Amino acid sequence: MSDGANLRGRFITFEGGEGVGKSTQIRLLESRLRAAGLDVVVTREPGGSQRAETIREYILGGGARALGPMAEALLFSAARIDHIDSLIRPALQAGKWVLCDRFADSTRAYQGANGKLGDDVMQALEQVTLAGVRPDLTLVLDMPPAIGLQRAASRRAAGAPADRFESEGLGFHARLRKAFHQIANAEPRRCVIVNADRTAPEVGADIFRIVDERLGDAAPAPAITR
Numbered sequence: 001m002s003d004g005a006n007l008r009g010r011f012i013t014f015e016g017g018e019g020v021g022k023s024t025q026i027r028l029l030e031s032r033l034r035a036a037g038l039d040v041v042v043t044r045e046p047g048g049s050q051r052a053e054t055i056r057e058y059i060l061g062g063g064a065r066a067l068g069p070m071a072e073a074l075l076f077s078a079a080r081i082d083h084i085d086s087l088i089r090p091a092l093q094a095g096k097w098v099l100c101d102r103f104a105d106s107t108r109a110y111q112g113a114n115g116k117l118g119d120d121v122m123q124a125l126e127q128v129t130l131a132g133v134r135p136d137l138t139l140v141l142d143m144p145p146a147i148g149l150q151r152a153a154s155r156r157a158a159g160a161p162a163d164r165f166e167s168e169g170l171g172f173h174a175r176l177r178k179a180f181h182q183i184a185n186a187e188p189r190r191c192v193i194v195n196a197d198r199t200a201p202e203v204g205a206d207i208f209r210i211v212d213e214r215l216g217d218a219a220p221a222p223a224i225t226r
Ligand SMILES: Nc1ncnc2c1ncn2[C@@H]1O[C@H](COP(=O)(O)OP(=O)(O)OP(=O)(O)O)[C@@H](O)[C@H]1O
Pocket: 017, 018, 019, 020, 021, 022, 023, 024, 025, 151, 152, 154, 155, 196, 198, 199, 200, 201, 203
């Protein structure tokens, strides 16, 4: 969340490479948190607001590729500013739990590490973009990239092309995995790496246990059933 005392909710982000199961796990966690009586908002990046969804279409369609990683990072950040202002901050101020499919760590990994933008640039960008809205917990879903890419490909409609980043080579996706590990290892109070190469219910049980351990005091009696 949240360095502002007026942000009462909880902010959980899901990160990782392509096809690691973030959307699937967000749906599972959403239903468990709702069952525990919490007010939950599910959202995603890039996107989550009308203007940010327009930017999403442009970037994932490959429109910004030729501009290079710095310009792409700025576009993701522009989308994030609108998303934070119009949806995330108001939800946190209202005491809701926000589950977000990707956030600033994706910019660090995809544009920063893979695009070779310096840490100083990435930190400055986050400082102005996030304006104090930072995740309470980040779940980094981890698996060999070849498996995730295979899952992402099998999810696509027949004949649909891979998007801007799915179509990068295996080396790009291997560097992403390393970057997410580095991010998580550098911030162990915020980030947990979750082995996503298991069945969805197994991963989901692990995630709920982590959420309960890390943020359970904020929830009305979250009960682990398995
Ligand atoms: N644990 C799992 N085992 C096998 N298949 C899974 C598992 N979790 C999700 N899937 C399937 O893999 C595909 C990708 O899952 P999902 O959309 O949840 O991933 P994602 O991380 O949100 O992907 P992306 O970042 O590419 O949008 C879907 O077809 C989904 O049904």
